[in-house]
Amino acid sequence: MLRCSRCGRTYPETFRLRCDCGGTLFVEGREFGFSPSGYLDIRRYLPHLPVKGIIPFPVPAITPTSEIDIGGIKAVFKLDYLQPSGSFKDRGTWVTVAKLLEEGIGEVVLDSSGNAALSFALYSLPAGIKLHAFVSYDTRREKVLLLQQLGAVVHYVDGDRMTVHDRAMEYAEENGLTYVTHWLNPYFIEGTKTIAFEAFEQFGVPDYALAPTGSGTLFLGLWKGFKELRKMGEIDKIPRLVAVQASGYESLCERSPFANSLADGIAIPRPPRLEDMKKALKETNGLCVSVSQSETEGALSWLKRAGFLVEPTSAVVLAGLWNLAEIGEIPEGSSVLLPLTGSGLKLTQCI
Amino acid sequence: MLRCSRCGRTYPETFRLRCDCGGTLFVEGREFGFSPSGYLDIRRYLPHLPVKGIIPFPVPAITPTSEIDIGGIKAVFKLDYLQPSGSFKDRGTWVTVAKLLEEGIGEVVLDSSGNAALSFALYSLPAGIKLHAFVSYDTRREKVLLLQQLGAVVHYVDGDRMTVHDRAMEYAEENGLTYVTHWLNPYFIEGTKTIAFEAFEQFGVPDYALAPTGSGTLFLGLWKGFKELRKMGEIDKIPRLVAVQASGYESLCERSPFANSLADGIAIPRPPRLEDMKKALKETNGLCVSVSQSETEGALSWLKRAGFLVEPTSAVVLAGLWNLAEIGEIPEGSSVLLPLTGSGLKLTQCI
Numbered sequence: 001m002l003r004c005s006r007c008g009r010t011y012p013e014t015f016r017l018r019c020d021c022g023g024t025l026f027v028e029g030r031e032f033g034f035s036p037s038g039y040l041d042i043r044r045y046l047p048h049l050p051v052k053g054i055i056p057f058p059v060p061a062i063t064p065t066s067e068i069d070i071g072g073i074k075a076v077f078k079l080d081y082l083q084p085s086g087s088f089k090d091r092g093t094w095v096t097v098a099k100l101l102e103e104g105i106g107e108v109v110l111d112s113s114g115n116a117a118l119s120f121a122l123y124s125l126p127a128g129i130k131l132h133a134f135v136s137y138d139t140r141r142e143k144v145l146l147l148q149q150l151g152a153v154v155h156y157v158d159g160d161r162m163t164v165h166d167r168a169m170e171y172a173e174e175n176g177l178t179y180v181t182h183w184l185n186p187y188f189i190e191g192t193k194t195i196a197f198e199a200f201e202q203f204g205v206p207d208y209a210l211a212p213t214g215s216g217t218l219f220l221g222l223w224k225g226f227k228e229l230r231k232m233g234e235i236d237k238i239p240r241l242v243a244v245q246a247s248g249y250e251s252l253c254e255r256s257p258f259a260n261s262l263a264d265g266i267a268i269p270r271p272p273r274l275e276d277m278k279k280a281l282k283e284t285n286g287l288c289v290s291v292s293q294s295e296t297e298g299a300l301s302w303l304k305r306a307g308f309l310v311e312p313t314s315a316v317v318l319a320g321l322w323n324l325a326e327i328g329e330i331p332e333g334s335s336v337l338l339p340l341t342g343s344g345l346k347l348t349q350c351i
Numbered sequence: 352m353l354r355c356s357r358c359g360r361t362y363p364e365t366f367r368l369r370c371d372c373g374g375t376l377f378v379e380g381r382e383f384g385f386s387p388s389g390y391l392d393i394r395r396y397l398p399h400l401p402v403k404g405i406i407p408f409p410v411p412a413i414t415p416t417s418e419i420d421i422g423g424i425k426a427v428f429k430l431d432y433l434q435p436s437g438s439f440k441d442r443g444t445w446v447t448v449a450k451l452l453e454e455g456i457g458e459v460v461l462d463s464s465g466n467a468a469l470s471f472a473l474y475s476l477p478a479g480i481k482l483h484a485f486v487s488y489d490t491r492r493e494k495v496l497l498l499q500q501l502g503a504v505v506h507y508v509d510g511d512r513m514t515v516h517d518r519a520m521e522y523a524e525e526n527g528l529t530y531v532t533h534w535l536n537p538y539f540i541e542g543t544k545t546i547a548f549e550a551f552e553q554f555g556v557p558d559y560a561l562a563p564t565g566s567g568t569l570f571l572g573l574w575k576g577f578k579e580l581r582k583m584g585e586i587d588k589i590p591r592l593v594a595v596q597a598s599g600y601e602s603l604c605e606r607s608p609f610a611n612s613l614a615d616g617i618a619i620p621r622p623p624r625l626e627d628m629k630k631a632l633k634e635t636n637g638l639c640v641s642v643s644q645s646e647t648e649g650a651l652s653w654l655k656r657a658g659f660l661v662e663p664t665s666a667v668v669l670a671g672l673w674n675l676a677e678i679g680e681i682p683e684g685s686s687v688l689l690p691l692t693g694s695g696l697k698l699t700q701c702i
Contacts, residue, residue, distance in 0.1 A: 040391065041415035057417040058658040061433050064392035066408040082412050082433045084658060086696050127660045149655065202391055304500065306437060307409040307477045345437050345696035346360055 001028045002186055005276055012249040013098055017184040024273050025186040029228040036201065042091060045194045048228065050187060051098040056123050058084040060091050060191075065202050071325055072332035075318075076203055078339045080195060081310055086343035088195065089119040092188030092217060094161065096180060097123045099187045106130060111168035113161060113264050114143040115342055116182050121150035132177070134168035136161065160267055167250045183215040183272050192218050196225025199337050205229075206239045206337040208287075208330055213243035213252065214266030218339065223280040239337065241286040242330075243277065244294075244320035246313075252277060253288040257331040260293040262300075265313030265342060287329060295319040315330045318326050352379045353537055356627055364401050366450055374535040375624050380502050380579040383387045387552065394441060396545045399579065401538060402449040407474050409435040411442050411542075414693055416553050419657065422676055423683035426669075429690045431546060432661050437694035439546065440470040443539030443568060447531060448474045455480060462519035464512060464615050465494040466693055467533050472501035483528070485519035486521060487512065487569040491686065512619055534566040534623050541571050547576025556580075557590050557688040559638075559681055561668040562659045564594035565617030567628045574631040588683040591680075592637040594628065595671035597647075597664075600701040603628060611644040613651075616664030616693060638658065638680060660695040 006023025019025055019130065027050050036044045042060040050129065079152040083090040093116075100108065110120050111134040117345045124131045131152040135144060147154055154170065159165045165181065172179035182188040195218070199206070205226070211219040219241060226238040243252050248259030249267045251274055260268070271277070292298075298313035299322070308314075317338045324330040353362040357374025370376055378401050387395045392410040414431045431439040444467075451459065461471050464487035475482045482503040486495060487510065498505050506522065508515045516532065523530035533539040546569070550557070556577070562570040568593060577589040594603050599610030600618045602625055612618070620630070630636065642650075650666035650673070657664075668689045675681040 040413050041413065044473060057419070058428075059415045059417050061412060061415045061430070062391050064412045066410050066412045068408070077409075077437060079409060079412070080433065084430060084433065084660070086660075122658045123661070146660075151656075198391065271604055305476055305502075307473045309435065309437075309473070309497075343696060345694060 002026065003028050005279070014180045015105065015178060015187070017179065024184060024245065026224065027186050027190050027245055029224075029231055033041055034229060034232045034234045036197070041095060042133045042194055045197050048197070049095055049190055049194075051095055052102065053099045054098060056094055056101065056127050057095040058122070060084065060094050062198055065199070066217050067203070070321065073321070073325055074329060074335040075083040075314035075321065076206060076335065076337050077308060077309065078195065078199060078201070078337060078342055081314060081343040084118040085115070085122040086345065087115040087119060088192065088325035088339060089116050089182070089217060091124070091191035091194055092185070093119040093123050093191065094180055095191040096185060096187045097127050097129065097252065100129060100178070100180070101127055106179050108132070108178045109168050110134065110180050111164045113267070114139050115265060117147055117152065118143055119149050121152040122182070125151045125238045134171070134278055134329065137240065162270055165211070182217050188217055188220045189224055191223025193228065194230065194266070194337055196222050200229055200235065205235050205237065206333040208242055209239040210242040210320055211339060212230045212313050212316045212341055213245050213268045213277070214249070215271045216273045217245055220273060220276055220280060223284065227301050236333035238284050241280055241284045242320060242324065243281065244316045245288065245290045246316065247290045247292045249291050251283065254292040256290055256292075258292065260296055260311065261293065262293045262296045262312040263291070263316050265311070266316070288325065289320040289323050291316045291319040291323065295323070303340070305343075308340055311344050312340040314340045314342050353377070354379050356630070366454055366529060366538070368530065368532065375627055377575065378537050378541050378584055380575075383583070384581060385583045385585045387548070389536060391618065393445060393545055397550050399548070400446055400541055400545075402446055402532065403453065405452045406543055407445055407448040407452065407478050409473070409625065411435065411445050412547055415551070418554075421519045421672065424580050424676055424681060425670070425686040426672065427550070427557060427688050429546065429550060429684065430659065431690045431692055432665060433569050434695040436466070436470040436473045438466040438468050438470060439543065439690060439692045440533070441474070441547055442542035442573070443536070444470040444474050444531055444542065446535060446542040447538045448478050448480065451529070451531070454480055456529050459483070460519050460523035460533050461485065462631060464618070465490050466616060468498055468503065469494055471531070472498050472503040477657060479684045483522065485515050485522070487636060513621055533568050539568055540572050540575055543572025544576035544579065544639055547573050547580065548688055551577075551580055551586065556586050556588065557686040559593055559685060560590040560688040561593040561671055562690060563614065563617045563667045563692055564628070565600070565619035566597050567624045568623045568690065570594055571624060571631060574635065589635050592631055592635045593675065594632065594637065594639045595667045595673060596639065596641045596645045597667065598641045603631060603632065604641040607641055607643075609643065611642065611647055612643070613644045613647045613663040614661070614667050619668070631689060638675065640671040640674050642667045646670040646674070651692045654691070655695075659691055661691045662693040662695050664668050665691045665693050
């Protein structure tokens with residue numbers, strides 16, 4: 001069942017982006033206890049996912065965690081860039097493609113700064129779903145090349161990330177196609193919530209959970225995953241959620257005058273799920289922190305030396321932790337979950 | 352305990368590449384039953400690994416499997432390229448670095464066509480171990496760049512893969528440094544054997560297990576892992592092992608006149624563990640198959656369309672399967688394990 005976060009109206013579990021009232025939708029959590037299966041990949045959480053029938057492939061991984069002490073804080077990095085397309089987005093894509101296959105939807109429209117489209121193309125090609133990917137001209141060339149190799153029809157848009165979003169939506173409407181933006185898609189969040197399930201199985205409940213936050217798909221997935229665990233009676237408390245944003249593109253923190261153009265994955269100044277994110281911040285007594293380009297660079301370099309080859313957007317969580325630790329907002333002795341979202345390894349020309 | 356595969360002499364579990372008689376070494380398997388821990392990463396198999404004390408990071412993943420029917424054969428792809436450095440080698444590196452840390456070894460020499468050195472650099476930098484990486488001039492430029500960024504001292508050698516091996520060995524000897532070649536290192540095989548443990552937990556014992564086979568680190572790891580499971584009473588039979596080699600570089604199959612230069616990870620015409628590999632083939636009633644460059648290209652393209660972004664060397668297992676299925680050596684109804692070993696995503700300049 002889908003439920004509107006604004007008016008509470010419910011819908012059957014078919015593919016749908018918004019309530020008729022314009023509100024955003026979430027899939028209602030299952031009512032039974034937490035029951036991971038014996039699988040050692042995302043299918044471990046099938047009992048808690050709206051996936052039935054066809055299993056798309058490749059299958060997303062359970063990703064390892066590595067604990068490092070950072071100034072007395074227990075930082076638990078979760079290597080979620082170790083997914084088939086090189087980003088955590090595979091989790092949401094996988095659930096979404098399962099739902100599209102279930103409904104027999106064969107052609108879709110998506111907009112992305114790169115990773116979401118790449119992820120979708122990787123899963124939609126073997127599933128036989130035709131993808132129209134809307135990207136801006138400044139999307140990294142190697143990502144666009146790979147999109148095309150994976151059979152996506154790439155539509156370039158002259159404009160910023162919000163314009164790309166608008167054009168994709170218009171195109172879908174004009175052509176009677178399904179628009180699958182992860183910015184609104186409730187099934188996408190069902191996939192990202194599994195990061196919370198895994199983290200719980202791997203080391204329990206952290207005091208804080210940080211997420212690079214643009215459209216909020218990871219941030220809201222963490223929120224929903226931990227909330228479901230609480231509802232199922234597995235845990236008592238939910239971590240304080242920390243939205244880490246790129247300076248110049250803040251939607252939750254105060255807007256800064258200088259743009260962090262390195263963290264391109266979260267350069268989303270007006271995300272449609274803003275009210276959901278505000279609610280998550282409020283409910284978890286959460287925090288918002290904004291990081292600059294040079295802070296992102298510093299964190300990226302630190303991560304590389306620690307053995308994590310990630311892309312710049314992933315590094316903001318560490319920069320955010322540094323900032324919050326410095327002002328005492330995250331005190332010594334805390335445990336902190338830091339999902340690393342996107343791989344630093346990208347397409348070479350030989351594949 | 353280490354045991355020589357030629358004369359049977361044993362040694363304590365310290366870092367050592369060969370027996371005094373010149374024979375190759377293996378770590379003796381543990382004598383108790385199979386007992387995976389609750390971890391959801393490689394630490395799951397700590398009870399069966401010669402790792403004690405310091406745990407190096409990042410921690411290698413448990414990788415997902417995806418099953419696909421190929422002409423009536425159940426092909427189980429194991430996505431082992433989803434490791435922190437982008438290749439299965441992280442498993443062997445991780446165990447090796449743990450052993451080096453245990454012994455306080457702080458400077459080592461390694462030779463590689465790229466992936467092994469990259470993996471080692473990623474783990475040795477956070478561990479504080481200085482790495483001398485010997486590579487040939489035709490090693491892909493982006494791999495060498497990343498090696499340097501990860502603090503490795505890169506030594507270029509003018510010559511083929513065997514010459515690089517000889518130079519590295521000489522340099523280590525002249526400078527009193529530890530030479531850690533994965534071609535001989537028994538601890539490396541302890542890491543790769545965990546692929547067999549995972550595969551067993553994920554879907555049981557396949558009829559056949561294929562491996563891209565140059566130096567034999569994966570091939571021998573699969574052999575040892577399944578043998579240990581049998582010794583522990585978990586399984587009755589061991590899969591028939593299939594060594595898939597690159598044409599022109601065969602050490603087990605008959606040498607072809609045309610070189611497959613695309614599968615550069617297994618272009619190793621005279622591997623030092625050749626006798627071990629022959630024994631594995633004989634004991635498991637195994638097979639050897641050689642694949643050409645165009646067959647590798649075809650398999651790579653198929654894999655991309657199936658959602659697996661791998662490098663050319665990884666594609667040889669599929670080409671090998673096609674060849675063996677065509678001549679009836681792998682019959683319909685068989686189940687086949689196909690580890691995919693290296694990522695097709697490589698370094699971009701922005702990290």
